[in-house]
Amino acid sequence: MSEERSLNFLEEIIEEDIKLGKHDGRVLTRFPPEPNGYLHIGHAKSICLNFGLGKKYHGKTNLRFDDTNPVTEEVEYVESIKNDIRWLGFQWDKELYTSDYFETLYGYAVTLIKKGFAYVDDSTADEIAASKGTPTEPGTPTPYRSRTVEENLALFEDMRAGKYPDGAKVLRAKIDLANPNMHMRDPLLYRIKHTHHHRTGDKWCIYPMYDFAHGQSDSIEQITHSVCTLEFIPHRELYNWLIAQLEIFPSKQYEFARLNMTYTVMSKRRLLQLVNEKHVEGWDDPRMPTISGLRRRGYTPASIRNFCDRIGVAKRENVIDVGLLEFCIREDLNKTAWRRMAVLDPIKLVITNYPEGQEEVLHGENNPEVEGGEGGRDIPFSRELWIEREDFMENAPKKFFRLGPGLSVRLKHAYIVTCEDFVKDADGNVTEVHCSYVANSKSGEDTSGMKVKGTIHWVSVGHAKTATVRIYDRLFSVENPMATDGDFKSTLNPDSLQIIEKAYIEPDLAGAELGKGYQFIRKGYFTLDTTSGADHLVFNQTVGLRDTWAKEVKKG
């Protein structure tokens, strides 16, 4: 631990604050999701950041649901969000809801009205938009801007009492219609929505806007460092203005660049679209960049935390290569996944000089990366085996270290075999490969002195179990689906899911556990799908192994 890791800009700010004795050195952050969708890998970045900051500086982190818009929010989302955060390995200090502060927020609004800093406006949405002017032209006041404090107080009370229909009136801050920052041109504070809220039920028919809820909630909780994404930068002036007028705890807002990743989209709105239009199975489809999707795909919490650590935190717009995420999960699984053999695209291999009916039990370690191999399992061996179709070539090039007429390979954990013949069907497809084995070449007791370049995996025909295996590829076929001219969905990768109905797996895999990662030797990392059952195993591919041979072939 000699290398001192450099600080990101937020850590620098916090360390400076601590040095200056701000808030007596206290650090309190928060993660503020709106319960209107599932969490994705971009949220994971924010979660790791906020909880990480809290932990690093001996502070705490609240989980606060930003539930000010009952139209889109649901309890289902609340539960999934809590589950995902826990699964990622973080524990919040307090579980809070902006809706818990509705009464306080209402009081704040009254305070603002009394100070002459807010008014009730009867204009329509279009009228208000027009009255705000444009970035280059100042706005103009609506006829309601000059209402008296008493009038505003009474009207606002009536709004709360439900005397007006949706959209009839809003409460606006009275700031500056000519401000170069559009967010300061009398922003909306409250709107009328006669909608059932997932927590407050029908108690309220007016709901605060983000700008009149977020900063105030931060302040109520005495959040010291309120970290959000770049698009809120222009809101910061308003955030500070409201806190100053209300004379409440001065939380401070800081902004960092959200995560973008190649070959996917990263907004709840678009992910919801993919779900609703059935381009994927659901929020937890293994191709989705959601936490639940990654979990079902076989990603581990550690690999995601590690990823968030490596991508860094800055204010520059960025697009992370999805290859880095894949590197992180391979790095983790290589050290932890138990090795097993599975043949996904089978052809039969017959060992012509191995006695019919003979069987033997071989041994394979669970994990060669660990001293002692973490134990092992028995692997039945016999005369007829399934091997991978791609491990045989009729006319093999020089660098093909697998089977072909006259070529020898090692069968993993077993014997060296030499190909002598093969059988084709009427269509010219190879159906069987005939080999002879070298009896004294058995793994662990090889006295043959033979050296072969290649080792291939296999499964005994008579002992094999079957499973459905799902192979996943990137959801989109272009790096940036949003950069396309038309609909981003036109760049969906039609081959993002390949289902192998009948793969042959070694018998031990029948006892595979949900949530555990396995390496199918030479193929990749796999995990049991949530829909898998004892009578019908279903595996999802988490990620393939690095494949330098495929690269070689591609190069020609």
Next chain:
RNA sequence: UGCCCGAUAGUAUAAUGGUAGUACAACUGAUUUUGGUUCAGUUUGUCUAGGUUCGAAUCCUGGUCGGGCAACCA
């Protein structure tokens, strides 16, 4: 056209006036009973023009490029 934010290898991210470093990617080689892993090595970078300074990625000025801002969304 107003305001705001940003710009360092292909992608990210450090260097806080003093040797441009790290990770991923790419490439070469070694090892290997996984064409995996591991190990060794190579290639590639400060947007631009001025200025300040003994010295600038860093400070200043102008420009260029990218992003954001005019939801009764957050």
